Amino acid sequence: MKRSDESTYSWLHRLNPDPYSLAVNAALLELVPPGLRLLHYTRTTVPAEHLGAFAFYHRKIGPFHLDGIPEPMQREMMFVIWRIIELGGRVPCAPMGLLMRELAETTQRLKTAGLPFQSLTDRTPAQWKAELSRTWVKRTHAFPNPQTFRTYVSPLDRACKILWFTYDTSPWWQREVWDLTMDPRIPRRTQEPSGQKAIHWHTMEPAWLRHGGMYFVKSMMESSQLAWSTAHGAKNALVQFARFAMARGLTSPRLVQDDRQLRGLMMEFLTELRSTPNYGIRNRDKPRSPASIGQITSTVRAFYAFMHDYGDEAAAALDDDRWDGLSPEYLRFWRPGDIGSSKKEHFDESYLYSDADLAKIKAAAPLLGLPRAEGGFGDPQAMRILLLMMTTGRRINEICMLDARPLTLLEDNLAKLRYQQTKIHDAPDTIFVDQEVIELIQEQQAWLHAHLATIGADADPPYLFVSRHNNLRGQNPYLTHVFRTQLTKLVDRAHLTDAAGDPLDLGKTHRFRHTKATSLFNAGVPLHVVQRYMGHTTPEMTMHYAQTLDSTAKTEFLKYKKITSTATESAVDAEDLYDLMLLDTRTDRVLPNGWCTLPPAKTCEKGNACLTCDLFATDERFLDIHKSELVSLDSLIDQRQEIHRERTGEPMSENHVWLTLRRREQQALSTIVKNLETGGSKPAAALPAPATQAREQAGMLGGQGVRTGHRP
Structure with missing residues (x-):
């Protein structure tokens, strides 16, 4: 059990100092399997199917016995032992044995002194520890060793917490500590882990806001508008408003005497959220983010909107008529633009x-x-x-x-x-x-x-x-x-x-x-x-990732200077060129060795001759492709000239139409390669574009000609 259990139980005991119920106590054993309704827990008496849940690791004090404590406490401890096992824990036999021995002597001393007791819930763990310490001193004439004392009283905190939740039969939402492990009535989703952190309302002041917040969050959970995890966030948001309410001395759910003063008050709250540091563990003492401010204000606004709509029901449930009849002013704390956008900036x-x-x-x-x-x-x-x-x-x-x-x-x-x-x-x-x-x-x-x-x-x-x-x-x-x-x-x-x-x-x-x-x-x-x-319900959620992809690709695209087929800088601005490439009608303008900047409304009349087109642009990422194209083009020219010589007996004239076009491409490629090699080095941290590999494969030259700008 966590160290905070004693402090938690102290709060529980303060909220309900006498939770004991004779009827509940009498019915406790009905919840315990018959095999575990024992006065003596030993290796031979505990049923085999539960033996692994008992830590019988000490030969002398491993077994423990309940016959020395009063009968109501016996039922309580049998139930506590079963709950520990039911929750998947292990019963610490040695500490339990020491505790039962000291508790038996202490209850006998209290009975002799005429002091009242009938249940472990009659006192807080701290009060029981004080009584146990007195018993030890009376028997040994010395104070107990602190480490030994902590060991043998360690099961006490856990037992008191389990029993308080068992005895308190009030509606689950009225308990100021909500614990999934302790109360199966709390709404939860399928597969909701019961071991998650409890929600502690008891620390929130003022009381009118605490009780109203509990009713609001409970209602949202029952209607599945809030889950257990988001209920934590709603409660934490209301805590921020509670701090403001305490600082301003707000004593009523109506906040102000004149509703016309309401907007001014809530603007003060908004200003305070922006100017005061965060109280959270993760970002403590740091300024609140717009998203955090938006979450707090939206919760407070939803809280009062709910109370406006269901004030009569809330007033009856909370026994507080002040929640009934809230005016429409409580629906408009802030105007559009007051809070600002909480939209996250695009992350790095x-x-x-x-x-x-x-x-x-x-x-x-x-x-x-x-x-x-x-x-x-x-x-x-x-x-x-x-x-x-x-x-x-x-x-x-x-x-x-x-x-x-x-x-x-x-x-x-x-x-x-x-x-x-x-x-x-x-x-x-x-x-x-x-x-x-x-x-x-x-x-x-x-x-x-x-x-x-x-x-x-x-x-x-x-x-x-x-x-x-x-x-x-x-x-x-x-x-x-x-x-x-x-x-x-x-x-x-x-x-x-x-x-x-x-x-x-x-x-x-x-x-x-x-x-x-x-x-x-x-x-x-x-x-x-x-x-x-990704499990999103709207495309807007998913577009966040698409924007990430766009930003990454755009940053990569703009790293390099774009040059044309004449090796001069492109007249089209790089950002404009990037936007052109993303138009649906421009997908055929993404070439294996660069981009075509022909406007969307026009059609290309140059066939595959992109290298000789002034609307062609490329950069140094395609240098290796261009070198490969140049080598393949040189080989192709030599091949065709040899075939022409064999067929005609004469060399191919430089005025030949085919050779003229190839020479232009050859000159353009040579100029581009030379310019890219001498025009600056590639950034060391440069990354390949998303489709670089596909373009490289598509841009490899075959034996049929130079495919420099295939258009489907």
């Missing part, structure tokens, strides 16, 4: 992994799966998660939440992969995958089967990738933060660096998704196909 193309980076990462991935004895991480799951992210472009949560049988085989080397759509409601949740992905999934399924057999867990787990810790029943997924930690270690151990020599930041796992989407566009996959593959 360096955010994409290069082919060289991907090759390095893929080569280092097996290190994750190698056993520790062989210098690896001993984590084959992390290796396969990484490879699946690289191959499919799925989000990290979508991989970690894959169900145990996510494949639908269609034919040899082809299948559909079903994933958990974690971000966009009603978006596509399947993609086609090839043999590489099929094999990765099958390897993980084999590993999972063997792992579950080793720990004696259920043979039908909900997840393909499972946590290795506190997951004896195999019900919890592989945690994303554990995966990111493994990636950070991999970068350090494998010395993974980018082209500039800086360590690769693999912790930003979304980078794999950007790279995958851009590679699909690079391969010429249509927009609507990429949209569905």
